[in-house]
Amino acid sequence: MGSIRFEGVGKVFGNARTGFKALDDVSLAIGEKEFVAIVGPSGCGKTTCLRMVAGFEGVSAGKVLVNDRPVVRPGADRAVVFQQFALFPWKTVRQNIEFGLRNKRIGKDQRDHLVAGSLKLMSLESHGDAYPHQLSGGMQQRVAIARAYVLDPDVLLMDEPFGALDAQTRVVMQEELVRLARVNPRTVLFITHAVEEAVYLADRVAIMSRRPGTIKEIIDVKTVRLAERWDGHERIEDVMDLESFVHLRTRIWKSLREEKAEIGH
Amino acid sequence: MRGRKAVVGLCAVGGIIILWFALTSWFGIIPAGRFPTPAQFWVALKQIELRGYAGSTLVDHALHSLRLIVISFLVAVGTGIPLGLLMGWNRRAEALINPVFMLIRPIPPLAWIPLAILWLGLGDAAKVMVIWFAAFVPSVINAHAGVRNIDKSVIEAARMLGTPPLRMAGEVIVPASLPMIFTGLRLSLQASWTTLVAAELVGALVGVGFVLNMAQQDIYPAMILVGMLTVGVLGWATTFVLGLVERRVLSWSLQGRG
Known part of the structure; x- marks a missing residue:
């Protein structure tokens, strides 16, 4: 379980004829347990793609399918991690993580067991009774990731999840996410404008063009990563130093720069 | 600090x-005729407390006014907050209620006094109604704004987590609006006191407003000052209690920390 398919998806905001055309003919298939990152210039509609999978936005043309069924409304089978964390500030860390499980009518004992497990997984054991405002940004995003992961969702949707964090915290969280993906692989749709982040995390990187947004190119990272044994390196900076990594990064950069140059004319 | x-x-x-x-x-x-000296004030205070003035002792007047305030305030926020929340959450309810509300809102609460007396007589019920009109408005406005200002992504997070409607209201919408709701409560309490004295100036037989009214007729400045300071002290005390409740309830928020 956990495939995502975009089939000729279009999105117009406002009136169908005079409105703002955000997406045009987006097609992308994400397989089970695959990690796909979408990169693109700001305003290209990449977040809209994610929001359509989440069920926050409808499509104007085409189809968005999750497990071969069209998306109708938001639901716990598609957990979202937001850029601004979107935790419930009036609930403790434990209550935040537990909330989705309560909605799924999971019993108290089972809930306590799952929450304890995910607190441990995200190194949050000592913060279970803290309120979000007492935590740093990185810690808050750990809570948000735990809140999504604990639901055992078919797909995980991450909308620039590390965009609001400082550079050092960001690196720690990226390593953390790679570790998490190894322990507990998921279908992930990851939105970012940071090219290095996309190459480091994803199996494939989809590059979007500017207005109206469409998928311009899909780069296979996984083949290179396995062939060049990136996983043998514990630290992100060692991976980023590898020639194969630099090569892929540069290729995506060039593709994105073409976009900006076209706008310049 | x-x-x-x-x-x-x-x-x-x-x-x-x-x-x-x-x-x-x-x-x-x-001159002493314009404003009482501390000694005159003390005499008036002793008089109203020991022998009574305007029919009762100061404590009885104060308790009566306080009781009116508490009842009216609870009725006002008990109706105003749910209405504001409903208007904030439901577009249709907002479209239906808001125009009526906007029309009634500019009418000064004291303008309701004649109608209130006509409908409910000179007793406390009429006063509760007038205070209700005054205290109701800030509760509605702030609860409405509270819902409207909820961070959109928090609502989306709750929807993504599959939150059923009742839990959405009780565990997401209401707590998220609480900081604004408390702003409304403080304004409502303020409005209650402002209106109480005016309401008691008309057709009351007991209460702090009645003391002020009698003292004015007796041309007794020291007693007027006693009445005014009583309102000040009671108003401060109720606001203080509300502040304690707020700090307790909003302990999770950044504002509640200071």
């Missing part, structure tokens, strides 16, 4: 009392 603030506050109150002595008793700059 809090201790120092309290000391500064006490000094300011002390300063005003000294100034009062200086301007009236010591140097006689303000």
Whole structure:
């Protein structure tokens, strides 16, 4: 379980004829347990793609399918991690993580067991009774990731999840996410404008063009990563130093720069 | 920090009392007919508490007014907050209620006094109705704005987590609006006191407003001051209690920390 398919998806905001055309003919298939990152210039509609999978936005043309069924409304089978964390500030860390499980009518004992497990997984054991405002940004995003992961969702949707964090915290969280993906692989749709982040995390990187947004190119990272044994390196900076990594990064950069140059004319 | 603030506050109150002595008793700059001296104030206070004035002792007047305030305030926020929340959450309810609300809102609460007396007589029910009109408005407005200002992504997070409607209201919408709701409660309480005295000026037989009314007819400035300060002290006390509740309820929020 956990495939995502975009089939000729279009999105117009406002009136169908005079409105703002955000997406045009987006097609992308994400397989089970695959990690796909979408990169693109700001305003290209990449977040809209994610929001359509989440069920926050409808499509104007085409189809968005999750497990071969069209998306109708938001639901716990598609957990979202937001850029601004979107935790419930009036609930403790434990209550935040537990909330989705309560909605799924999971019993108290089972809930306590799952929450304890995910607190441990995200190194949050000592913060279970803290309120979000007492935590740093990185810690808050750990809570948000735990809140999504604990639901055992078919797909995980991450909308620039590390965009609001400082550079050092960001690196720690990226390593953390790679570790998490190894322990507990998921279908992930990851939105970012940071090219290095996309190459480091994803199996494939989809590059979007500017207005109206469409998928311009899909780069296979996984083949290179396995062939060049990136996983043998514990630290992100060692991976980023590898020639194969630099090569892929540069290729995506060039593709994105073409976009900006076209706008310049 | 809090201790120092309290000391500064006490000094300011002390300063005003000294100034009062200086301007009236010591140097006689303000003639006694215009503003009472501290000694006259003390005599009036002893009189109303020991022998009674306007039919009752000060404690009885104060308790009666306080009871009216508590009842009216609870009725007003008990109706105003749900209405504001409903208007904030449901577009259709907003479209239906808001125009009526906007039309009624500019009418001064005291303009309801004639109707209130006509409908409910001279008793407490009429006063509750007038205070209700005054205290109701800030509760509605702030609960409405509270829902409207909820961070959109928090609502989306709740929807993504599969939250059923009742839990959405009770565990997401209401708590997220609470900081604004409390702003409304404080304004409602303020409005309650402002209106109470005016409501009691008309057709009351007991209460702080009635004391003020009688003291005015008796041309008794010291008793007027007793009545005014009673309202001040009671108003401060109720606001203080509300503040304690707020700090308790909003302990999770950044504002609640200070």
